[in-house]
Each structure stands twice: as structure tokens, then as C-alpha cells.
Amino acid sequence: MTTVAAYAAPAAKAPLERTTIERREVGEHDVLIDIKFAGICHSDIHQVREGWGEAIFPMVPGHEIAGVVEAVGPGVTKFKAGDRVGVGCLVDSCRECENCEAGLEQHCLKGSVGTYNAVGYDGEPTYGGYAQKVVVAEDFTVRIPDGLALDVAAPLLCAGITTYSPLKHWGAAPGKKVAVIGLGGLGHMGVKIAHAMGAEVTVLSQSLRKKDDGLRLGADHYYATSDEKTFQHLAGSFDLILSTVSAPLDFGSYLGLLKTGGALVNVGAPEEPIALNLFSLIGGNKTLAGSMIGGIQETQEMLDFCAEHGLGAEIEVIAASEVNEAYERVLASDVRYRFVIDTATI
Structure with a gap:
């Protein structure tokens, strides 16, 4: 075991504090990563505060990890010391079920293992990226292309893949009209990626406060959802709506913005349940769907896509303190658009 410094929440709703944790020894197929940057995802806050249910403490959050390989196990073939790598929301799965074999490790039928607030197949709790180092199986490590700086790449390991996967699956492309609800940590990457895919992009935000940013990031249009006229003006407009917010919405109103056969895909995860009148789905053969991150192969594909198109997250780098x-x-909502911890400050 190796002792490393980290920031952890000792209990639910408690402030995070500097501590030390134990990382396992590097195994046959493991990669030891010197973490350089760790993004702060809203999911971290939900879990530290037990908004999604009972959690494991002490908790070291962080599933947007970018760093450099320090050492590899003797059986590792994909990476070597000095490689620039990342780790996202998963660190293990059974690798044998039909979903894993299809590259959908996040939907592993035995149960995927989260980067933190989870228990691995070895029975030990997992600790995330608010730390100096991490040991991860090579199969759950991805390569960060040279065209992406590590600090702006870190948030792509969650925010990037969480928006890339549904945009790709639901056909964001030239000739398609895509709306992104919310211009935050997820939403700003959704705008960038949908634009790079060639879609006509509209941001739907509570106000016009971030309009200039939205247009700069690639949106063609920007509307305030606090204005009732928005829903009248845009009725039946979109092929795809991507909801990135973590608060309950009036989904009936947003479904009214879809074309016949359109889809509203939710990647935000509110702590409260929602109510829905199913007639808003039945009329127009519309789809209300969900999407959860992406598999490891698709995460690598996303990173390569972002490097090709020069897409990194908009970040504010902070000290761990x-x-x-x-x-x-x-x-x-006082960040534009992702906090990233410089782990050298831990």
C-alpha cells in the first residue's frame, strides 16, 4: 500500500479536509497515475451531501482525473511511464457481461465500480481524484491526446463524455436542431460538442445572463426560459433537447418544444422525483430518455474528437484548500464553467 495526500469529506455534509489515504500496490495490469488536475463535478456535491442516498465515508470525491503515468504493472501493454492519461467515472466492471462486451461498462450487469463512493470487487472502498495519485486498471484508463492541455481535459472525463454520448446516439449532425438546457459545467460542453458535430444549437437558460458566453461557445441562438414567450415561439422546433440541469423541470413544457418524433434526453440527476403528464409524450410520438456517461472506448473516442476540434472545458483552476x-x-452557479483542482496544492 502507498500513502498519499488527499481531500476528503469525513462525514455527510461535512466540509472537506486534507487527509491521507491508502492506494493499493500496482498490480499486473494496473497503472499508477500522478494526478495533475481533478475537476469538480456537481455529482461530487450530491454525493458528499448524500443527496442521492446513503454514501460511504470518509469520501474522496473526483471522477474527472488527468495526470501522467508514473509506473505500470508488468502486464500493461497500453501505457508506459510518462504517458498523459485520464480516468473518468468508472474504475472497474465485470468485463464479461453482454453490456461490457458491447463497450457499455457503465451499464455492467454485475455492477460497475465508481471511481469513488463505491466498493470494488475486492471489497475495498474506492477513493477519487482529489488526491495526489491513483492506481487504476489499464482497461479503465484513457489516453489524453497531445492536443489537449491536462487542465482543460480533466472535466471531459465526465462533462465531456456525459454530453458527447447522447449527442452522438441521438443524431446531432448537420441539418439537426439541438437545444441544450442549462449553460453550466455539462451544458457548456454540450454546446461546444453539438456545434462541432454540425448541429444548429440553441441554449435554453433561465435568463440571458450568459448569452454572450453561449454564442461564443458555439450556440446559434439563446433564449430565456423564464420568459413564457420562449415556449410559444419555439414550439415544435427541435429534433433533440439535452437537459443538463440537476433540478426538476416542467418536462411537459419542454417536450412541447420537440418536433414530431423528437427526443428530450436527460443527463442531469435531480435529487427529487418529477411529475409528468404522459399526453405530452403521446402527442407527437416523442421520447423522454436518459443517458449515463459512456463506455471506456467511447470516452477515448470523445477525447480524440475534442482534440481534433480543439475543444477543452472552460475552467477556473483552484487550490485544494x-x-x-x-x-x-x-x-x-458562480463558476464559468468548471472548477479544476491543481492537485500539486494538496
Whole structure:
């Protein structure tokens, strides 16, 4: 075991504090990563505060990890010391079920293992990226292309793949009209990626406060959802709507913005249940769907796509000591658009 410094929440809703954790020894097919940057995802806040249910403490959050390979096990063939790599939301799965074999490790039928707040197949809890180093199986490690700086690449390991996967699956492309609900950590990457895929992109946000940013990031149009006229003006407009917000919405109203046969895909995960009148789905043969990150192969594909198109996250780099303040600022929508921890400050 190797002792490394980390930032952890000792209990639910408690402030994060500096501590030390144990990382396993590098096994046959493991990669030891010197973490350089770790993104702060809204999911981290949900889990630290047990918004999604009972959690495991102490908790070291962080599933947007970018770093450099320090050492590899003797059986590793994909990576070597010095390689630039990333780790996203998963660190293991059974690798044998039909979903794993199809590259859908996030939907492993035995149960995928999260990067933190999870228990591995060895029975030990997992600890995330708010730390100096991590040991991960090579099969759950991805290569960060040279065209992406590590700091702007870190958020792609969650925010990037979470938006890339549904945009690709639901056909964002030239000739398609795509709306992104929310211009935050997820939404700003959704705008960038949908634009790069060639779609006509509209941002639907509570206000016009971030309009200039939205247009700069690739949106063609920007509307305030607080204005009732927006829903009248845009009725029946979109082939695809991607909802990135983590608060309950009036999905009936948003479904009214879809064309016949359109889809509203939700990647935000509100803590509260929603109510839905099913007539808003039946009329127009519409789809209300969900999407959860992506598999390892698709995550690598996303990174390559982002490098090809020059897409990195819009970030604010912070010291680890600022993490609790950063959490409050995320909840206040006071970040444009992703906090990234410089792990050298841990």
C-alpha cells in the first residue's frame, strides 16, 4: 500500500479536509497515475451531501482525473511511464457481461465500480481524484491526446463524455436542431460538442445572463426560459433537447418544444422525483430518455474528437484548500464553467 495526500469529506455534509489515504500496490495490469488536475463535478456535491442516498465515508470525491503515468504493472501493454492519461467515472466492471462486451461498462450487469463512493470487487472502498495519485486498471484508463492541455481535459472525463454520448446516439449532425438546457459545467460542453458535430444549437437558460458566453461557445441562438414567450415561439422546433440541469423541470413544457418524433434526453440527476403528464409524450410520438456517461472506448473516442476540434472545458483552476468555497459557488452557479483542482496544492 502507498500513502498519499488527499481531500476528503469525513462525514455527510461535512466540509472537506486534507487527509491521507491508502492506494493499493500496482498490480499486473494496473497503472499508477500522478494526478495533475481533478475537476469538480456537481455529482461530487450530491454525493458528499448524500443527496442521492446513503454514501460511504470518509469520501474522496473526483471522477474527472488527468495526470501522467508514473509506473505500470508488468502486464500493461497500453501505457508506459510518462504517458498523459485520464480516468473518468468508472474504475472497474465485470468485463464479461453482454453490456461490457458491447463497450457499455457503465451499464455492467454485475455492477460497475465508481471511481469513488463505491466498493470494488475486492471489497475495498474506492477513493477519487482529489488526491495526489491513483492506481487504476489499464482497461479503465484513457489516453489524453497531445492536443489537449491536462487542465482543460480533466472535466471531459465526465462533462465531456456525459454530453458527447447522447449527442452522438441521438443524431446531432448537420441539418439537426439541438437545444441544450442549462449553460453550466455539462451544458457548456454540450454546446461546444453539438456545434462541432454540425448541429444548429440553441441554449435554453433561465435568463440571458450568459448569452454572450453561449454564442461564443458555439450556440446559434439563446433564449430565456423564464420568459413564457420562449415556449410559444419555439414550439415544435427541435429534433433533440439535452437537459443538463440537476433540478426538476416542467418536462411537459419542454417536450412541447420537440418536433414530431423528437427526443428530450436527460443527463442531469435531480435529487427529487418529477411529475409528468404522459399526453405530452403521446402527442407527437416523442421520447423522454436518459443517458449515463459512456463506455471506456467511447470516452477515448470523445477525447480524440475534442482534440481534433480543439475543444477543452472552460475552467477556473483552484487550490485544494479552496474546494469548500468552490462547492458553494457551484451551487450558486458562480463558476464559468468548471472548477479544476491543481492537485500539486494538496
